[in-house]
Structure formats: C-alpha cells, structure tokens
Amino acid sequence: MHLPEFALAHSRTSLGSSTNKMEVAKVEKQNTHSYPVTASRLYPWLVILDCKQGQRQTFFDVSKNHYQTKNIPEMCNKLIYGCSHGWLVLVDPNSMDCYLWNPISLEKAQLPSLESVNYSGCILSSSPSDPECHILFFNRLENSLLVCQKGDFEFNKQVVIFAEDVDLKNFAMVGKTIYCLASRYTLYTAEVVGRTVQFTRLIVEELPWPSPLDLPRFEAFYVESCGELFLVHMMFFGFRMEEVYGFFVFRMDFEEKRWVKVKSIGDRTIFLSQHNKTGCMYSLATELGIKTNSIYFTMNSQRLLYVFDLESLCTPSSRNIVIPYREVDFIWRGERGVVHLPEFALAHSRTSLGSSTNKMEVAKVEKQNTHSYPVTASRLYPWLVILDCKQGQRQTFFDVSKNHYQTKNIPEMCNKLIYACSHGWLVLVDPDPDSMDCYLWNPISLEKAQLPSLESTDYQGCILSSSPSDPECHILFFNRLDNSLLVCQKGDLEFNKQVGIFAEDVHLWNFAMVGKTIYCLTLEYTLYTAEFVGRTVQFTRIIMEKLPRPSPLDLPKFDAFIVESCGELFLVHMMFFGFRMEEVYGFFVFRMDFEEKRWVKVKSIGDRTIFLSQHNGTGCMYSLATDLGIKTNSIYFTMNGQRLLYVFDLESLCISKSLPCSTVSRDLEQYWVMI
Known part of the structure; x- marks a missing residue:
C-alpha cells in the first residue's frame, strides 16, 4: 500500500532573529477612538477582539501587513455575530444585548436580546435599510432559529425546522436566496414567511465522505462569490484532532443539483473564521499582495493567521499577530485596512489532497518473514522503529530513505519499550509495573544480557558508558522528575541508586556520549561531565554561564535534546505553541564550543x-549522502501519541509531515534505532 506524503508545513519564521523575539507590526499613528480606514473595500479586515481587554479592537490589513488598534465605543465588550451589507451584528456576551451597527453611517438599530449563547450564527436576508429585512440567528446544537425584524421587541423561535433527520450546519446568501447547509452536506433553500422560515430541499443526494477515513473530525463553511456557492471542507488530524490537515473546496452545480469538487478557485481568495464558522470569498488583483487561489483562516484561541495554498496544497506562511493575550476572537469583516505584522511561518507542506481516492499513500511493504530480523546491511542512518502498544507482539521498521516498512514479530522485542540504542545494542524494558524486566539485546549477534529490574517507570532515560562487550561498561538510567540515577554493570543483581547528584540547584535533563566522555545537560542548559567511580557517578560542571532563553517570551514550553556527531556535541532546542502548547513552533540548534565553554x-x-x-527524549545525528533521499540540514522527529513523521528544514524553517505506516494504532511509541 502507498504511504501518504501529506504535508502540512510550517513556513518561515523569525527564528533566525538575533534577538529571538517576534517582530511586532508597526502601528500607524491614528486616533484610537476613530473608526478604521474604509476607503478600499476589495477585501475584508481581520478584526481581533481581545477578550481580556474588551475596550480594544485590532483591525489587521492582510494586504498591507499593518494593523490599527482602536477603542470604538459601539464595539467595546461586544462579539461580532455577523457582517452583511456593510452592517455588523453585535452581541454583548454577558447581557446578550444585541443590535445592528453600521460603521460607515454610524447608524444603530436595537434588536431583541438573545436567549442563549448557543445562538452563535447569524444571517441577514437583505440590507437592514430594506424594511423587509429579516435577521435570523441559528443554534446548531438544537436545530433552532430566532427570527426578527428591525423594531421587534422579541424573537420568534422556530424549533423543528427540518422534516428530515438532519442537522443544521450553516447559512449563506446567493443573490436574494438564502441557502442552508445541513448534515451530510445536503442543501436547502430558506424562505422567510412572516416570522417563520420554510425550508425546501435542493440536493437529494448526499455528498460522499470527502476526508480520508481516519480523519473523523471536520468543519464546513459556506461562501458565496460572483453568484456561485462554495462549500469548504476543513479537515483535522493529530492526537486531539486539533491540527488542520487540509481543505477540499466544492462548487454547487445548480443545474445538476450536486456538489462538484474544484482544484482551483483562480484569482479568488477565501477568508474563514473558525470562531463563528463564517467565511467570505473575493476576486483579488495579484498586486494587492494577498495570495489568490488560497484560503486565509484563523483558529480558536490562537493568535496566528494561516494561509492554505490550493495549488501546492500547503500552508506556506502564517502571520503571528503579536498581542499580549491569547483570549481573542478573529472575525473577517467586510470593510478594509493597517501595523506591520511578523512573517512568522508555520507551514504545511505538500499533501495528497489532489488524489482522486482521497486516501493517504501508504509505504510499500517489503515481502519478508515477519519473524526474521530487519535488514541491517546499511548502517548509514537509523531505522524508525514503531511499537504498537495495542498489538505488543508487532514491531514496524520504517526506512526513511526507501520509504518502505517491514512489520515484524521479534520475540525479544514483544511487549517491550526501547530505552536506549548504543553500540549496536538495545536496552529493552517491560513496561508492566509488576515486571519492569530489563535487559540488553544485540539484534545482530542475538546476544542477551539480563539487568536488574527497574524500580519505577519514571526512569525513562538511559545511556551506556561503552559497548556492553567491554567489562567496564556501566548502564545508567536517569529520572528527570527527582534528579536520581540507577547504575549497574552486566551481571549485577541490583542497581545502585544515587539521589543527590548535583551540588547546584539544577535539574537533570539529558545525557550524550562524545568519544569516551559522558556529558549531562541540565534543564538550565548548563553542561556537566559524568565520570563513573565504582557504582556512583561524579559530575563536573564545564559551563558556568546559563544559556539565555532561546524561545520567544510567549512560548514557555520547550524540549531539549543533545546529540553527538563527528566528535562534536549539539544542543537541539524544540519549541511549542498553540492552545495547549502541543504544536511544534520550530527548533534552534547550538554547538558546544569546548574551548570557550559555551x-x-x-x-x-x-x-x-x-x-x-519525543517519547524518550533521545536523538542522533549523521552525515548523509544526498542520493539517499534523506533531507540533510534537517531534523526528523516524532511526537508522543502521533503516527506522523515530521521533517524540519533548517534552511527554509518549514515542517513537512508524512505517515510511515497506516496500519499501526494511535497508541504507539516511536524510536530511532541504529542497527
């Protein structure tokens, strides 16, 4: 089966900045109480409502890469529920007070108060200047509507809106016709009769499921452009299904009454807001600096602006709007305009979205005896070994060069975790708390050496002082939580435990070997050498200065790896961002200057x-020939609880993603093993 090279990438960032700080957009000098520039209405504003500073609104111009920060009284502490015909529908989230407001004429029209925050979608049947205009709020949770006109004191509530067993998803206007999108992507027209809405089903056939089968989560947006109606299908993946996998776009063929997939939208651009599931679409001139044939979108509780290119099927750039707080709402507003924003890059590389099958390509499987050991002739680069925790008998060996995998059932590795790979040997541990059986195993010679059982699953790191064939070899397990070590040699019946390992108030983080010297990295990025004296380890600090914090200030979460290559020691600083700080922002790489000790x-x-x-905090580094098909000047990495393999390009600062094996469960562990 063919493996996916679906690539959702991470585009250029300010990582290379010498200050390690995000660039902040230049703010135009304007009266903060004035209204934003509205001369050009070719594309929408991105309006950012800061929920911690409710008085403030930020208007970002995607063309000029500028923003204006305002304190507009009518918008203070209000959410934008809709933008139509130049009017905004504003709602106070506390009192549920609701009104229409025109930012050009400054006209305001009071509406009845909403009964619930669950009415989060809104559409206007025509301009509020039209006496026949109806304002319609919809509740996706219970399939209900609230309908009113200007001057009404209360809404008319409509609960049972469909005769069929379908769920309301979204509304859009094409000309004077209101269209309603329901579950399974069926389509209805909506006609307001008095204070009620009558629905007529337009599409009888359901749209076949567009997403790959293992991507259950999606969202649907509805946009109009030049008299045409488009459906935007947004897909998610990842451990919590919160990362954007990609998009499909469909156009409504009103003659055939069916959705037709489109690969290009030409000179048009789609703008989406996940917060209130709204979108819009415009034909734009290329000189505006806005990417056409693309989708600009924002995500809940994130300050980033993403751009998905429908031609390359990647997110080549996203802009990080630098504001003090994360509690913001992003709304695309139909007027236009200004602060210089950073070109931070989270990209999403090439994908198989254009595939007619809509399935991920799966790596080719070599026909081999599943009980044999993997091919070990080439030792220029490591295997990616995938241990399926739901099928503990099975191990998958993925070759990053050939894009092939082999599935094995190797007895010595069944139901075991790999704690280390050193000198051609594996340190294997039974994760069962009642066992914690531990041993060394050589997959070439098949030699096995029993070690004492571990006392706790907290000892997740391991390093060998030399080859286990050396009688002086020490095996060291470390616990990052309490700065403790377990030390033994082959033949020992128990570990020697060492608790107070540092005189200073520092935290143990990782180990690496350079030649015959063991180096220990602390969480503060100070460096120690480690020397065995009997069954204990003595540490000597070689870096006195702490490394200044490499990450931008608003990225508190990081991980650290140390790797050896050609007698040099490298520190890899991995940064995270996002609502739960679980998405990878990027990497910095540092080399140890042993002369300068920095x-x-x-x-x-x-x-x-x-x-x-990421699972066991280990890493390795190799010099590779370019004809191997492995990207050099790059970082290949895996993430906890994810089946994907990521590649971070240190030159372009982009991240691409692929799926090494689609047959393993999401309950897995992944390791790099050199055998």
Whole structure:
C-alpha cells in the first residue's frame, strides 16, 4: 500500500532573529477612538477582539501587513455575530444585548436580546435599510432559529425546522436566496414567511465522505462569490484532532443539483473564521499582495493567521499577530485596512489532497518473514522503529530513505519499550509495573544480557558508558522528575541508586556520549561531565554561564535534546505553541564550543541530519549522502501519541509531515534505532 506524503508545513519564521523575539507590526499613528480606514473595500479586515481587554479592537490589513488598534465605543465588550451589507451584528456576551451597527453611517438599530449563547450564527436576508429585512440567528446544537425584524421587541423561535433527520450546519446568501447547509452536506433553500422560515430541499443526494477515513473530525463553511456557492471542507488530524490537515473546496452545480469538487478557485481568495464558522470569498488583483487561489483562516484561541495554498496544497506562511493575550476572537469583516505584522511561518507542506481516492499513500511493504530480523546491511542512518502498544507482539521498521516498512514479530522485542540504542545494542524494558524486566539485546549477534529490574517507570532515560562487550561498561538510567540515577554493570543483581547528584540547584535533563566522555545537560542548559567511580557517578560542571532563553517570551514550553556527531556535541532546542502548547513552533540548534565553554547557535548543520524521538527524549545525528533521499540540514522527529513523521528544514524553517505506516494504532511509541 502507498504511504501518504501529506504535508502540512510550517513556513518561515523569525527564528533566525538575533534577538529571538517576534517582530511586532508597526502601528500607524491614528486616533484610537476613530473608526478604521474604509476607503478600499476589495477585501475584508481581520478584526481581533481581545477578550481580556474588551475596550480594544485590532483591525489587521492582510494586504498591507499593518494593523490599527482602536477603542470604538459601539464595539467595546461586544462579539461580532455577523457582517452583511456593510452592517455588523453585535452581541454583548454577558447581557446578550444585541443590535445592528453600521460603521460607515454610524447608524444603530436595537434588536431583541438573545436567549442563549448557543445562538452563535447569524444571517441577514437583505440590507437592514430594506424594511423587509429579516435577521435570523441559528443554534446548531438544537436545530433552532430566532427570527426578527428591525423594531421587534422579541424573537420568534422556530424549533423543528427540518422534516428530515438532519442537522443544521450553516447559512449563506446567493443573490436574494438564502441557502442552508445541513448534515451530510445536503442543501436547502430558506424562505422567510412572516416570522417563520420554510425550508425546501435542493440536493437529494448526499455528498460522499470527502476526508480520508481516519480523519473523523471536520468543519464546513459556506461562501458565496460572483453568484456561485462554495462549500469548504476543513479537515483535522493529530492526537486531539486539533491540527488542520487540509481543505477540499466544492462548487454547487445548480443545474445538476450536486456538489462538484474544484482544484482551483483562480484569482479568488477565501477568508474563514473558525470562531463563528463564517467565511467570505473575493476576486483579488495579484498586486494587492494577498495570495489568490488560497484560503486565509484563523483558529480558536490562537493568535496566528494561516494561509492554505490550493495549488501546492500547503500552508506556506502564517502571520503571528503579536498581542499580549491569547483570549481573542478573529472575525473577517467586510470593510478594509493597517501595523506591520511578523512573517512568522508555520507551514504545511505538500499533501495528497489532489488524489482522486482521497486516501493517504501508504509505504510499500517489503515481502519478508515477519519473524526474521530487519535488514541491517546499511548502517548509514537509523531505522524508525514503531511499537504498537495495542498489538505488543508487532514491531514496524520504517526506512526513511526507501520509504518502505517491514512489520515484524521479534520475540525479544514483544511487549517491550526501547530505552536506549548504543553500540549496536538495545536496552529493552517491560513496561508492566509488576515486571519492569530489563535487559540488553544485540539484534545482530542475538546476544542477551539480563539487568536488574527497574524500580519505577519514571526512569525513562538511559545511556551506556561503552559497548556492553567491554567489562567496564556501566548502564545508567536517569529520572528527570527527582534528579536520581540507577547504575549497574552486566551481571549485577541490583542497581545502585544515587539521589543527590548535583551540588547546584539544577535539574537533570539529558545525557550524550562524545568519544569516551559522558556529558549531562541540565534543564538550565548548563553542561556537566559524568565520570563513573565504582557504582556512583561524579559530575563536573564545564559551563558556568546559563544559556539565555532561546524561545520567544510567549512560548514557555520547550524540549531539549543533545546529540553527538563527528566528535562534536549539539544542543537541539524544540519549541511549542498553540492552545495547549502541543504544536511544534520550530527548533534552534547550538554547538558546544569546548574551548570557550559555551553554546554557539548554528544556522546550518550542512550535510548532516538529526533524528529525534519525543517519547524518550533521545536523538542522533549523521552525515548523509544526498542520493539517499534523506533531507540533510534537517531534523526528523516524532511526537508522543502521533503516527506522523515530521521533517524540519533548517534552511527554509518549514515542517513537512508524512505517515510511515497506516496500519499501526494511535497508541504507539516511536524510536530511532541504529542497527
């Protein structure tokens, strides 16, 4: 089966900045109480409502890459429920007070108060200047509507709106016709009769499920453009299904009464807001600097603006709007205009979205005996070993060069976790708390050496001082939570436990070998050498200065790896962002200058490639020939609870993604193993 090279990437960032701070957009000097510039109405504003500073509204111009910060009285502490015919529908989230407001004429029209925050969608049947205009609020949770006109004191509530068993999704206007999108992407027209709405089903056939089968979560948007109606299908993936996988766009063929997939929208651009499930679409001139044939979108509780390119099927750039708080609402507003925003890049590389099957390509499986050991002739780069925790008998060996995998049932590895790979040996541990059986195993010679059982699953890191064939070899397990070590040698019946390992108030983080020297990295990025004296370890600090914090200030979460290559020691600083701080923002790489005894940032690692596993915090680094098909000057990495393999390009600062094996469950562990 063919594996997916679906690529959702992470585009250029300000990572290379010497200050390590995000650039902040230049603010035009304007009266903060004035209204934003509205001369040009070719494309919408991105309006940012800061929920912690309700008086403030930020208007971002996607063409000029500027923003204006305002304190407009009518918009203070209000949410934007709709934007239609130049009017805004504004709602106070506390009192549920609701009114129409025109930011050009400054006219205001009071509406009845909403009965519930669940009425989060709104559409106007025509301009509020039209006496026949109806304002319609809809509740997706219970399939109900609230309908009123200007001057009404209360809404008319309509609960049973469909004869069929379908769920309301969204509304859109095409000309003077209101269209309603329901579940399974069926389509209805909506006609207001008095204070009620009558629905007529337009599409009888359901749209076949567009997403790959293992991507259950999606969202649907409805946009009109030049008299045409479009459906935008947004797909999610990841451990919590919160990362955007990509989009499909469909056009309504009113003659055939069916949705038709389109690969291009030409000179048009789609703008989407996840917050209130609204969108709009405009034909734009290329000189505006806005990407056409693309989708600009925002995500709940994120300050980033994403751009998905429908031609390359990637997110080549996103702009990080630098504001103090994360509690913001993003709304695309139908007027236009201004502060220089950072070109931070979270990209999403090439995908298989254009595939007619809508399925991920799956890596080719080599026909081999599943009980045999994997091919070990080439040792230029590591295997990615995937242990399926739901099928503990099975191990999958993925070759990053050939894009092939082999599935094995190796007895010594069944139901075991890989704690380390060193000198051709694996340190294997039974994760069952009642067992914690632990041993060394050589997959080439098939030699096995029993070790004492671990006392706790908290000892998740391991390093060998030399080859287990060496009688002086020490095996060291470390616990990051309480700064403790377990040390033994082959043949020992129990570990020697060492608790107070540092004189200073620092936290143990990782180990690496350079030649015959063991180096220990602390969470503060200070560095120690570790020397075995009997069954204990003595630490000597070699870096006195702490490394200044590499990450931007609003990215508190990070991870650290140390890897050896050609006698050099490298520190890899991994940064996270997002609502739960679980998405990878990017990496910095530092080289240890042993003469100066300090970390030196490097922008390139040349023909070398770094391989990282988040599960056990291990990594390795190799010089590779370009004809192997492995990206050099890059970082290959895996994430906890995810089946994807990521590649971060240190030159372009982009992240691409692929799926090594679609047959493993999401309950898995992934390791880089050199055998």
